[in-house]
Amino acid sequence: MSETKSEPVIQVKDLYKFYSIGNNKVKALNGVDFTINRGEFCSIVGTSGSGKSTLLNMLAGLEKPTKGQIVIGGEHIEKMNENQLVKFRREHVGFIFQSFNLLPTMNAVENVALPLTFRGMPKKIRLAKAAKMLELVGLKKQCKHKPTQMSGGQQQRVGVARALVVKPEIIFADEPTGNLDSNTSAEVMNLMKKIVREQNLTLIMVTHDNHLASFADRIFHIRDGKILKIEDNTNREVTIDEEI
Amino acid sequence: MNFLDLLTMSVNNLWRRKLRTALTVLGVVIGTAAIVVMVSLGIALNKSYLEDVEQSGGLTTINVYSGNEYAFFEGGSQSDDTEKIELTDDVIEELAQLDHVEFVSPVLTSNIIIKQGLYQADLYVRAMSSEALNKLDIPLAYGSVPQDGEELRYVLGNQAITNFYNAKTNSYPYWDTGEVPDVDLQGDFFVIYDVDAYYQTLWGDASDPESGTTIKPPKKYIMSDFSLVSGGLEEYNQFSSDTYANIDAFKAQLKKVFKNKAIPGQPTTKSGKPYKYWVYNEAYVKVDHMDNVTDVQKVISEMGLQPTSNAEWVESAQKQSRSIQAVLGGIGAVSLFVASIGIANTMMMSIYERTKEIGIIKVLGCSLGNIRTLFLLEAAFIGLIGGILGLILSYGISALMNQFMGSMMSGMMGSTSSVSVIPPWLSLFALSISVLVGILSGFFPALKAMKLSPLSAIKTE
Ligand SMILES: Nc1ncnc2c1ncn2[C@@H]1O[C@H](COP(=O)(O)OP(=O)(O)O)[C@@H](O)[C@H]1O
Ligand SMILES: [Mg+2]
Numbered sequence: 097m098s099e100t101k102s103e104p105v106i107q108v109k110d111l112y113k114f115y116s117i118g119n120n121k122v123k124a125l126n127g128v129d130f131t132i133n134r135g136e137f138c139s140i141v142g143t144s145g146s147g148k149s150t151l152l153n154m155l156a157g158l159e160k161p162t163k164g165q166i167v168i169g170g171e172h173i174e175k176m177n178e179n180q181l182v183k184f185r186r187e188h189v190g191f192i193f194q195s196f197n198l199l200p201t202m203n204a205v206e207n208v209a210l211p212l213t214f215r216g217m218p219k220k221i222r223l224a225k226a227a228k229m230l231e232l233v234g235l236k237k238q239c240k241h242k243p244t245q246m247s248g249g250q251q252q253r254v255g256v257a258r259a260l261v262v263k264p265e266i267i268f269a270d271e272p273t274g275n276l277d278s279n280t281s282a283e284v285m286n287l288m289k290k291i292v293r294e295q296n297l298t299l300i301m302v303t304h305d306n307h308l309a310s311f312a313d314r315i316f317h318i319r320d321g322k323i324l325k326i327e328d329n330t331n332r333e334v335t336i337d338e339e340i
Numbered sequence: 341m342n343f344l345d346l347l348t349m350s351v352n353n354l355w356r357r358k359l360r361t362a363l364t365v366l367g368v369v370i371g372t373a374a375i376v377v378m379v380s381l382g383i384a385l386n387k388s389y390l391e392d393v394e395q396s397g398g399l400t401t402i403n404v405y406s407g408n409e410y411a412f413f414e415g416g417s418q419s420d421d422t423e424k425i426e427l428t429d430d431v432i433e434e435l436a437q438l439d440h441v442e443f444v445s446p447v448l449t450s451n452i453i454i455k456q457g458l459y460q461a462d463l464y465v466r467a468m469s470s471e472a473l474n475k476l477d478i479p480l481a482y483g484s485v486p487q488d489g490e491e492l493r494y495v496l497g498n499q500a501i502t503n504f505y506n507a508k509t510n511s512y513p514y515w516d517t518g519e520v521p522d523v524d525l526q527g528d529f530f531v532i533y534d535v536d537a538y539y540q541t542l543w544g545d546a547s548d549p550e551s552g553t554t555i556k557p558p559k560k561y562i563m564s565d566f567s568l569v570s571g572g573l574e575e576y577n578q579f580s581s582d583t584y585a586n587i588d589a590f591k592a593q594l595k596k597v598f599k600n601k602a603i604p605g606q607p608t609t610k611s612g613k614p615y616k617y618w619v620y621n622e623a624y625v626k627v628d629h630m631d632n633v634t635d636v637q638k639v640i641s642e643m644g645l646q647p648t649s650n651a652e653w654v655e656s657a658q659k660q661s662r663s664i665q666a667v668l669g670g671i672g673a674v675s676l677f678v679a680s681i682g683i684a685n686t687m688m689m690s691i692y693e694r695t696k697e698i699g700i701i702k703v704l705g706c707s708l709g710n711i712r713t714l715f716l717l718e719a720a721f722i723g724l725i726g727g728i729l730g731l732i733l734s735y736g737i738s739a740l741m742n743q744f745m746g747s748m749m750s751g752m753m754g755s756t757s758s759v760s761v762i763p764p765w766l767s768l769f770a771l772s773i774s775v776l777v778g779i780l781s782g783f784f785p786a787l788k789a790m791k792l793s794p795l796s797a798i799k800t801e
Contacts (some may be wrong), residue, residue, distance in 0.1 A: 158703065159793045179708055186705025201356060213345050214706045238463065258704070324778045 105266060105298050106132040106155065111164035113150050113321075124150040126321035128164070132314075134265075135296045137289060139312035141303055147321040148302040149270055155190055155300065156268045157181040169265065186214055188298050190259030192269035192288075196251040198243040198258075204230060205239045208257045215262065229257040233287060249280035256288055260295075267292070269301040273308060341710045350717040359688065361722065364679075364686040368726020368774055369733060371679035375672030376734035376770045377741075380760040382665030387761055389657045393650045399630045402637055403447075404435065404623040405646040422461075425644040426607070427620040435625055438639055441631040445472030447622035448587055450605060452530040455560070459504040459521050462535075463583040465494070465592035472624045478579050482526075483567020485584075492563075492589035495523060498571035499580040514573075525568055534558035534599040536604060559597070591618065641765060662675070676773070680781040683722050687785035695792060702794035715786035716779055723778020727771045734770070738762050 113125040124147045132138055140148045150225050153159040155166060157173050158181075166173040169188060176184060185191070190211075205226045212222035230239055231254040243251055252272060272280035272288070288310055292299045301312065303328045309315045315327040354361045361618050393399055407425040410700050425431065427446065436444040448467040453460055468476075472489045478485060478495060486493045502514040504521040509585045513521040537558040556725050602614040605621065633651040640647040691698070698711065707722070738760040745759045 151793055156703070158798075170441060182702060182705055182707050185703065186707070189705075191703050193700075193798065197696070199700065201352070210701070211704045214341055214701070214704060214710065216342055219344070219345070262705075 104131045105134045105136075105169060106130075106300075106320050107165070107167040108155070109165040109167075110290065111151075111154065111166065112162045113147075113154060113159070114162045121300070123321050125154075125161075128321070128323055129187065130316065130323065132298060134298055136314060137292055137299045137301070137312045138316060139301045139303055140316045140318055141306060141309035142318035144304060146318050148304070148318055150321075151318070152270050152300065154266055156191060157184055164190065177339045184263075188265045189263060190264035190267040192252070192255050192259045192272045194271040194274040196243070196248070196255045196275070198251055200243055203240050203242050204235060204246070204254045207243070207254055208261050211258060211262045221336055226257070226261055229261045230254070232259045232260075232291065242319045247280075248276050249284060252276060252280075252284050253287065256284065260291060260297075263295070264297070266298045266300065269299065271302055271304070271327040273303070273305075281308060318333070341706070346710065346713055346717060350714050350721060353690070353694075353714075353720055354718055360686060360689070362384070364682050364722050365726045365729065366737040367679035367682035368676070368723055368778070369730040371672070371676030371777075372727050372770050373733040374675040374728025374772045375669060375735065375773070376731060376761065376762060376766060377737050378663060379766055380738055380762045382661060382668050382732070383763065383766070384529055384758050384761040385664060385797065386658065386661040386763055389654070392441050393654050393657075399650060399654060400627045400633060400634060401510065402625040402627060402640065402647045402649040404625055404640055405621075405648070406619075407644045407646060410447045419584040424701055427623050427645070430770060431643075431645070432620070432623055434643070435623055435640065438636060440628050442626040442628050443469075443471055443475075444467035444626070445624040445662055446618075446620035447472075447624050448590060448618070449621045450533075450590075451535050452583075453535055453538060454563075455507075455532070456523050456527060456529050458506050459523050460507050461500065461503040461505065463494075463496075463500070463503070464581070465583045465585055467585045468624060469588075470586055472626070473584060473586070475626055476579075476584075478584065479570045481568045481570035485567070486586035488586065488588060490586065490589060492585060492593045493565055493567065494563075495567040495569060495579075495584040497580045497582055498569040498575060498577075500568075501525060502573060502628045503581070518571070525566055526564075528561040528562055528564045529566070531563045532558055532560055533594065534604075541713075561593075598695065608645050614664035676777055679726065680777045683719055683778055683781040684785060685717055687720070687782050690718070691715070691785050691792075694789075695796075696798070698789055698792050699794045699796070699798045702792070702795040703798065708790045712786045712790045716782050719778045719782020719785070720775050721778070722782075724771070726778070727774030730774065731767055734762060743756070749773065 108130050110127055111125055111128040112123075115122040115124055126147075128151065142148050150159065154161050155168070157175075157176065161174050164174070166234075168184075171184070173181070173184065174232060199210065202210070206222060208226035208229055209222040212225060217225075227236075227239060230236060230253075233256055235250060235253050235257070238246055238250055238254075241250075243254070246254070252275075255272070259269075269288070273284055275315060276284060288299065288301075291297070299312075301309075303309050310329065313328075313330050315329055317324040317327065367502045388769045390399075406426070406427050429446070432444050432446050435441065445468045448465075450465050450467070452463050452465055454463060470485065473485045473495075480495070481498070483493075483495065485495065501523060502512070504514070504523050505512045506521075537555050540555050541557040569577075571577065571580060574630060600614075602612060605619075606614055607619050608614055623645075625636065625640070627633050630651075633649050637647045637649055637651065702708075702711070741760045742758040
């Protein structure tokens with residue numbers, strides 16, 4: 097793990113995002129700087145309205161910053177146009193949503209295969225890959241189920257599989273367990289962590305739950321659009337591993 | 341994205357909303373059918389015009405008359421100041437030399453009487469060169485078109501038998517009682533060429549008012565081997581009443597009959613002696629192409645002759661039918677326009693409903709071009725399906741109209757052609773138009789879908 101640590105994937109410099117509602121100016125992000133390395137699992141934690149989602153959306157190129165730089169894999173995200181951003185997401189990013197956001201008309205395997213469709217992969221190959229991915233998240237039997245025929249936990253596993261199937265360099269997850277009960281949350285968290293570890297992926301997860309945040313290597317505490325502190329969890333994790 | 345994936349995706353989306361898709365398609369069906377049926381009416385109208393023209397002598401022929409008709413009828417006297425251009429062999433030759441003229445035939449017309457048993461008939465003979473007769477393409481029930489070098493033969497019109505009357509009772513069996521007179525058209529006939537003399541002797545006034553000499557009844561010539569134009573007694577066409585003959589044989593016959601006397605219709609000197617040359621009543625001019633008819637006609641009238649052709653009539657008829665077609669097509673276009681508003685509306689609705697879905701696929705990396713194509717394909721599909729169904733409906737309507745209105749119309753206008761004609765180009769045109777209308781009405785909705793912000797789309801619950 098330590099050999100990959102030195103390579104930065106995401107560099108954020110002096111990032112601001114202001115919303116104006118009428119005459120009021122909301123400072124959703126108020127000067128943020130950090131670097132995330134390849135293979136890291138980072139969580140962004142803070143109270144509701146602290147600017148977590150805003151930060152994540154800008155990292156994923158879903159929103160334009162008011163000011164500042166976001167460099168991912170050497171490329172300036174903030175300078176890209178809509179077309180380039182879509183291409184960037186298609187090639188480098190996986191996304192896990194709080195409300196799962198599976199397409200209701202498609203079954204599990206089709207949902208997982210969807211991002212591969214956008215890459216122009218032939219049907220046979222992408223369905224095979226999707227099925228394999230579903231097996232990995234433990235949903236082999238539910239392959240043909242529609243989202244409405246699955247529990248929340250199962251749906252989010254499909255969501256995880258969909259994010260992972262394209263083998264993205266970075267995975268963004270906005271409150272991925274926000275709609276799940278605590279047991280299921282832990283299951284999904286463990287699953288995500290396991291796969292991310294195995295495949296050496298970079299995962300950035302937003303949560304308001306300190307416990308869930310503690311699954312990560314590093315924890316970014318955010319309040320009122322500013323990073324309060326960055327807690328390094330790796331050493332503690334190592335000690336936990338040693339205890340076991 | 342693969343095109344196949346795009347295709348299946350948009351078809352699936354349409355299939356998900358069956359009822360709405362069906363209703364939108366219905367709009368296109370009606371619009372397409374309206375256009376196709378309306379235009380098919382216009383086409384049929386135009387076609388029947390052209391067929392009428394064909395029946396009355398074709399599109400590439402000009403009939404030329406001598407410069408001054410009236411002088412001709414006044415006993416051929418040349419006392420008028422206007423110099424009359426007569427249709428002599430020289431003039432015929434001159435006409436033949438004109439550009440775009442394929443050939444020219446003189447037309448010599450004359451009245452003759454034929455008799456068989458109780459019945460006789462007055463026939464109007466049009467003698468022409470065999471080249472022209474062949475070109476006329478006279479449909480024959482039996483016999484053949486008289487050729488150069490043959491003995492004199494006649495081609496009777498298919499309605500010729502209705503002209504026979506009983507010379508004693510002076511009644512026409514066909515017109516009076518509807519009976520077909522007992523005449524064997526393939527049998528022998530007496531032919532009388534000197535019609536004037538025949539009637540003068542018949543009415544008892546058997547002396548020439550000028551010379552005072554007694555007129556003898558004209559000689560009768562036995563003839564057979566008449567050919568007959570095909571067609572029923574009620575069927576009217578340009579060959580149904582006139583009698584055709586080869587001009588050389590006919591001239592030879594007239595010379596033989598009248599010897600030194602003046603042939604009726606031919607010019608004479610003041611003392612009543614015939615000239616050595618022939619003067620024809622008409623010239624039949626065949627032009628190489630329809631488009632040149634007007635030009636040739638102009639040149640001929642500059643020669644001092646009177647040309648007539650169907651060109652002007654055809655032009656005005658076509659202009660009229662074009663404007664009728666435009667009006668009919670316009671009515672159809674309005675309904676297709678309404679259908680296109682329906683498509684646009686459906687697509688907009690569908691985009692509002694699918695805002696979230698569009699947002700998700702954008703976050704997952706579906707390119708903007710793909711999203712646009714997806715919606716354009718959906719709209720195009722609505723157009724295509726509507727177009728195909730509309731076309732099928734149009735063929736049905738067209739067949740029904742031809743079945744029920746066709747007989748009504750043919751009774752009224754005397755033409756046997758159909759009321760509605762859908763040529764292949766119209767089908768193709770209708771399909772492309774309906775697809776095009778689909779794509780055009782899907783264009784702005786597709787742009788809108790493309791511009792949806794992925795973020796606001798995700799936030800929509
Ligand atoms: N589209 C927007 N327009 C205006 N204000 C917004 C918008 N999105 C977020 N905000 C504001 O920005 C702040 C941070 O929001 P967000 O990043 O969603 O918080 P979190 O995800 O931490 O709960 C909040 O005060 C919120 O009201
Ligand atoms: Mg949030």
